[in-house]
Amino acid sequence: MGKKENRRAEVIDLLAVHFLETGLGDTGLRRLAEVAGSSDRMLLYYFDNKDELVAAVLAHIAGGLTAALNELFGTTPKTPDTILKTLWEAAKSEAFKPHLRLWLDLSTHANRGDPLLLAIVRQISEGWIEWMANLLAVPEPEKKAVAALILAAVDGQLVLFPGEIARGDAAIQQLVKLFKNRGK
Amino acid sequence: MGKKENRRAEVIDLLAVHFLETGLGDTGLRRLAEVAGSSDRMLLYYFDNKDELVAAVLAHIAGGLTAALNELFGTTPKTPDTILKTLWEAAKSEAFKPHLRLWLDLSTHANRGDPLLLAIVRQISEGWIEWMANLLAVPEPEKKAVAALILAAVDGQLVLFPGEIARGDAAIQQLVKLFKNRGK
């Protein structure tokens, strides 16, 4: 009875690690089965098809990331420059870098038209903006715009400096300064 | 003699359009041959292998984009907020959107470890920063950092709002305001 569900959850855990390490490019069923210590046949027994498998693993990863970010940021409001600095340090850390890279993968596939990933990405994206907006100590009408700016600035470093995200330090530092000047 | 080279150039032109429209995901030799009005066999006659083909097409696209941007921006220095506004309008236009999307594709593959694309992307990226830095009317030591911030902010919108880049309007507007406050 429950055996199937248990194993399914284990598989999701193992594949989450693999997805974070290698992105969405290496997702052949036989390869994933190897990683999960299973067989392609069994993966299609636990999941209806490959799309459902991918969606489940991504949902699991997104959940973990949300939890980690909540722990990192707490719930008390913060100024844009401190939020940006904290987020940037996280983005450069070994713990979060894989998440960022995977996020870039997802967004790219979504931009290319994959309807499944498009829906997933939009939902996650909106969730992050909302979450950060609630954390920002700025006037209400600007909250979401500032949140989007911060997230985009960090994501953009990954696009601009692939494989060496730390090179974005100077750009982020500029934005921090701009935020500090902001109160006029 | 020259027949091979002529046809090769034609093929590059045709494939550039296709790459811009569909990204790097649809690059089967047989499919590309169809698009170019040729055959897979002939593509491998014009090019040594698929990698060389892709590199040639990408170089062609990059060249065209550089020319277009130079025409759009001219050579007289501009303030960060006007450059950002101009670049953002361009990014949203139908003419440039495909270039942005393709750029995201490239960067994603580079981040995933593809060594060929990593070299290409880093070179192009560095070129853009340099180009924009020379265009920016800001003190020398900050030029490259501001350039990287602007480029990253625009790229980031694509990551954050796949398929509906215009939703980044508010975030870009925030950055424009920050730039305007900048002189203190």
Place this chain on the structure above:
DNA sequence: TTTTTATTGTAGCGATCGCTACAAAGGCAT
């Protein structure tokens, strides 16, 4: 025990991938 149901292995389908072997066809100079 029998009978059903849940779990897993083996084999393979049809499609696509980059690439190659082989040879036919065309233009060229001699």
Place this chain on the structure above:
DNA sequence: ATGCCTTTGTAGCGATCGCTACAATAAAAA
């Protein structure tokens, strides 16, 4: 005409893709 070099078509290799048919086993229910 002959031979040569460039250009192109046909066919296919071996690998991988998502997925399925079929059957064997194990566990649970009767």
